[in-house]
Amino acid sequence: MEQREIEYEHSGLVMKGMAVLPESRSGNLPGVLVGGDWRGRHAFAIGMAERMAKLGYVGFAIDMYGGAKLGANLQENIALMKPLQEDRGLLMGRVNAAHAALKAMPEVDEARTAMMGTCFGGMCALDLARSGADVRCVVSFHGLFHAPPAALCKPITAKVLVLHGFDDPMANPEQGVALGRELNGLGADWQMHNYGGVVHAFTNPGASDKTRGAAYDERAMNRAFRSMQNLFEEVL
């Protein structure tokens, strides 16, 4: 697999995505954006982009913070993420800039793109869809559900797949129902898969504190990945 750092810009901020390309390839490939959690373009997000490349797609770990900045600890992660949670227009601008950079890659078929993301990256994926982007599907893994201001949202053309732990304290079942109603209102073709007894961060092998609501769950991870692949096969 080839890793390639790709610079792109939004409102004067230079961001550095990390693309991962499959070893053998012929013709233009579908491209899949990967939205990392609050740690930014961390090795975990690049690992997900590698998994996309193993499936035959161009993976692209996006950089939401600029300069591929990483927080050194929990407080710094929060400080990096918070301004984007509070300015969803800015968030949408940055994720759309990453989408444009992916589509501009010579190896990518610009008509066949998708986005997947975990936690904060799941919110970024949903916001890409809400911004009306021409992306075939978006997939949220244990994402955050808070709706952006309605004025920022357009009719959703992307197919939406939400993969979620029913016992996730960061976005509980009632918030899941509210998200469903919001997505209906935006005209989306959406699915939400809830996993019983599963909490936040179930894709992250480093998460291990179920009593505090964040823990890896290999079974849920495998089911969710399979469902993502099913949707990719449907639309990409």
Added chain:
Amino acid sequence: MEQREIEYEHSGLVMKGMAVLPESRSGNLPGVLVGGDWRGRHAFAIGMAERMAKLGYVGFAIDMYGGAKLGANLQENIALMKPLQEDRGLLMGRVNAAHAALKAMPEVDEARTAMMGTCFGGMCALDLARSGADVRCVVSFHGLFHAPPAALCKPITAKVLVLHGFDDPMANPEQGVALGRELNGLGADWQMHNYGGVVHAFTNPGASDKTRGAAYDERAMNRAFRSMQNLFEEVL
């Protein structure tokens, strides 16, 4: 494919299931019970059993009413179903009798059984799990969610998959959340897949009144079937 009517009994009532066996088979096969909707062991349920046989399983369309009775109209269907909705112990007894008949078939590996059902049959599938039956998984398609009396429920060992239209008026999103909490309480490994903009009866090509909340949806049907197959591959 071979169709074979199988008589079995519960509390003196003789029931007539319809088994469908794959054309070519070697060794004992997993068996899948099919719970029909309120129409009983209707051609639609037998068609589902045929689909199970096409997947390589022994399909078994169960008879919940005895004598393979079919209602001639809506009123008769309701009259047949209602006593079972009102006596969940009786319902559990009849579906467990069907399960025993399936396991007793010489072509079936009694350790590898599952149940799928639509509408009322989805409730029957959930109740088979709630009764503590030794079945590997149960799958509800646009099922009914009302919990039975707690005294009838045992810890659930079956994996549970609920495939549901988010806009189904027969079991709304809040009832879905309540079902999730009930299944957590029974210790189940469960999943619930919600489909946005999809109403009741989405597996039934004969249903076509979306404004009244029941309509076929080919896309949802295909996604739901795929998810059922994913689970069958995981556990059978």
